Amino acid sequence: MTARGIALLVCAVLLLAAGFRFGYPDLALLGAAAGLAVLAAAGFAAWRPRLGVDRVAEPDRVARGEPAAINLTIRNSSRMRAATMIAVDRCGPSTVDVPLLRLRPGHDTTTAYPVPTHRRGLVPIGPLGVTRRDPLGLLTLTRTYGGTTIVRVHPRIHLLRALPAGLTRSLDGGADKVPQGTITFDSLRDYVPGDELRRIHWRSSAKVGELMVREQLDTSEPTLVVLLDDRAVAHPGDGESFEHACEAAASVVTAAAREALPVSLHLVSAASEGPFLDVLTEVTPGDGDLEATLRRLRAQRLGDTLIFLTGPGGRDDIGAVSGLRGAYPVVIAGLFGDRDAAPESSADRMIVIEAADGAEFATAWDGVRGW
Template structure:
């Protein structure tokens, strides 16, 4: 209810009370008129227009800074009334006005507007919020229509021409650096028709209550393991809630993943804060700063030996942890560290066989990456 509506309600109560208690019929009549106006406003507000809302994002996944648009179609599905409404569509933190003037039954209107992609992250779009005012301005009602759509703003990908081959060789001979690996256990999954019974893990099957099959990993293929340091302590410098060093690290991780996929090389992505699920670019889009235990992560990487090339990406706060990561040079023949957002600090001396790349942003990292020799 608006301030005017609250005043009319208070006046109606007061006029009716004085009119009936002290015998002033004119005041009672004014109070009854005010009460009737309020009741009419409520009846007007209770009518809910029937609207169909469809929205299409084009595209729904876009690199940071690239254009993306949302097409919103609103259809009046009512049969008796024409809708004359004020509507806004939520797009991230902003609201986009949607004109619905004289939207008659069976008609629709389409609005297209840009989606902000200046920041990496998931941009929620919707729902459509329709606001209705009664003719006297006594009551304002707002209702939501339609669901929500998300636009994924991925980190920018910079072209990396060089890809570390590690110390393993693909079976087709494209990567030619020393020995073959072996077939080893990777994970468990449910049995499907056609699986070999010798791959059934009977102990796990007994615990779960259904057949579980061992998934094997061919370690003869060179595998790149990307470890993104998403600890808040590793990226202390923030501006407007955004740590530029972490944004640069996300761009570097996305660039490495894209380069590995382009070369048909296996790649794995890990966050210091914990395990990841889903497409890697979506994981990097949702990644944020949180608590994490680097020591536990290093211990897990040493025990698992997930690949032959390890790439560790961190910020200014991770400079002191490079020695801990360099200890992985034994299980991983090639260890590379990317250090972002600390241009004024003294250069890091590469030790323990670890390659250190210092950069201010993703683009500078890509140039330094292609200049590395001796992989």
């Protein structure tokens, strides 16, 4: 009930009381009229229109800064009368006005509006709030219609043209390091009709007296392990360095997927489950035990290249991460929040990239020599 409605209701009670108490029928008549107006307003606002709400996000997953829109369709399923209401749709932290002017029964109206994608994260859309107000402005009633649609704003992805080549020991006892893998001798077996003649090992065949064929395999496919430091202490201030670290992680896993290379994503504070970009969309800085995470990665030995991404608060932890070089032949650290984007590499295969944002990280990454 609005302030006007409350005032009119109070006046109705006072007028009725005074009219009956002191015998003034005119006052009682005015009080009755005011009371009837309040009752009529309540009946008008209490009418619940039957509305169907259909909301479609195009697209429902988008990179940070890219356009996305909501197509909202509202249908009046009532049979009695046209609906004129005030509708407001929730769009993230703000609201969007949706005009509903004399929406006739059996008809619908469609409106579209943009989704804010300037920040990474989940943007909830809906439900639709419909407000009915009586003509005298005595009473206002708001109801919600439809469900909620989630738009996922992924981190911005920067193109990485170079990727680590991998460092995997071959059966020959050496170390093969090539971008696309190599063919390495594995074993000998008896010749089977249909085998290529170029695979016959003639020296062994002469010794054995039968044709022997070489079995070969690929031994140098790189396996990337991305460790995102999502501790709040590693990203002090406004946490913008964490946004840049998420962009770097998204860029690495996307580049690995493009080249069909094995890659895994790990967080310090929690387990990462689901598609990598969705995980990077939903993650927020929290508490975590970096030492426990490093012990787990050392024991599991999930790949040959470890990529650690952190902020200014994690600079002192780079030394602890470099201790994993026994389990991971190549260790790369990305430190965000610094203006020096020049990569630094050392003879013990520890590479440190300092960058102000994701774009500088991509430039410095492609500038690393020795991939």
